[in-house]
Amino acid sequence: MNKFMTTFKLTFLSKLKAKSFLITTLIIIAGMFIAFNLDKIIGLFDSEDDTVTLEVEADETFLGVFEPTLQSYDDTIEIVDDDGSAVLEVINNEPLEVEMRMEEEISSSQEESIQLALNETNRAYVVQTLGLSQDEIAQMYAEVPVEFLVAADDESGDFEAADDDEMNLLNMIIFYFSVILMFIIILNYASQIATEIANEKSSRVIEMIVSSIRPTQHLMAKVFAMISVSVLQVVLITAGGLVAFYFSDTSALLDQFGLEANEQTTKIVVYCIIYVILGLVLYLSVAAMLGSFISRMEDLQQGLMPVTTLSMIGYFIALGGMSFADHIAVTITSYFPFFTPFVMPLRLLVSDTGHAPMLIGIGIMVITIIITLGLAGFVYKRSVLSTESGIMKNIKRIRK
Structure with missing residues (x-):
């Protein structure tokens, strides 16, 4: 031993x-x-931490929809009344057309956030144009309920809920x-x-x-x-x-x-x-x-x-x-x-x-x-x- x-x-x-x-x-x-700690490391090298001041040239109706929507996507973009580092101007309402003028480039994630917020605002404009009620709007955006059933193993002819196979x-x-x-x-x-x-x-x-x-x-x-x-x-x-x-x-x-x-x-x-x-x-x-x-x-x-x-x-x-x-x-x-x-x-x-x-x-x-x-x-x-x-x-x- x-x-x-x-x-x-x-x-x-x-x-x-x-x-x-x-x-x-x-x-x-x-x-x-x-x-x-990947999120912190990405944050050190990502310019998206730099706050962008955005001046919006549009009516109050557009601003009332666009501002809270944009904040929900990206809190590094701050909407100001004047002297912003970037200007977003609404050229046309129907259909919605927008122009962005910037002193220097912003990050790709900030560009994407602005695009998403504009898409949401445009949908709100279209819904308002159609004159839909709140219930109709809710019904339009509601998720369709569906239940997936599979044949039971006991050969009874009945159906039972399918297993959730999502990993x-x-x-x-x-x-x-x-x-x-x-x-x-x-x-x-x-x-x-x-x-x-x-x-x-x-x-x-x-x-x-x-x-x-x-x-x-x-x-x-x-x-x-x-x-x-x-x-x-x-x-x-x-x-x-x-x-x-x-x-x-x-x-x-x-x-x-x-x-x-x-x-x-x-x-x-x-x-x-x-x-x-x-x-x-x-x-x-x-x-x-x-x-x-x-x-x-x-x-x-x-x-x-x-x-x-x-x-x-x-x-x-x-x-x-x-x-x-x-x-x-x-x-x-x-x-x-x-x-x-x-x-x-x-x-x-x-x-x-x-x-x-x-x-x-x-x-x-x-x-x-x-x-x-x-x-x-x-x-x-x-x-x-x-x-x-x-x-x-x-x-x-x-x-x-």
């Missing part, structure tokens, strides 16, 4: 002190601080971020662990190592050290994200981008964290097993091809399936162990997904991880002193 812990500590500390670990973690955390934007962002984070860390650490194992074998350092520690014990110490480092990085990034979220003006940010939590948000956060960790453990275990087949560094990329391919397929299924998370293809692939960490949380974007599929997916992954680690130990023990130059030759040797 002491030899296991010694190898574990050496590997863990060396990876923890690596510049790649520190730089990657800091960049991702900094990115989250920027994302959570929550905040939940989609959380899922999107977790999938990208997992994909990046898998590719990074899978390459590192396979490189370490292959480098020891190719340099013959392993001959001295296995003379003092059992090969399987040595491999497991390295695998668990690398897993611990990757999980620690996920924890640090998650903690950094929570700190960034706490110290940002979250209510204003969520309102500005139309983000709103629902009953699935907490569930998707928890399960995304669980599946990211399990996904890292699974793919790093596979990378360790593949690294055990390699005796030369030249064969490293070829040996890691299964990890790269499987993770990329799972990644693209997850992102491509966001628009049809309840499709049968998504459901089936979510139970394939190497796609489960990518695809299973995707099903939570559909509001009627419960805990049962998530727990089944966790069970599948745990069983697969145990089998993979056992197989990795077996392969490493049989091939640790192999000098065969090709991966296929090493596989044939292990099967003997």
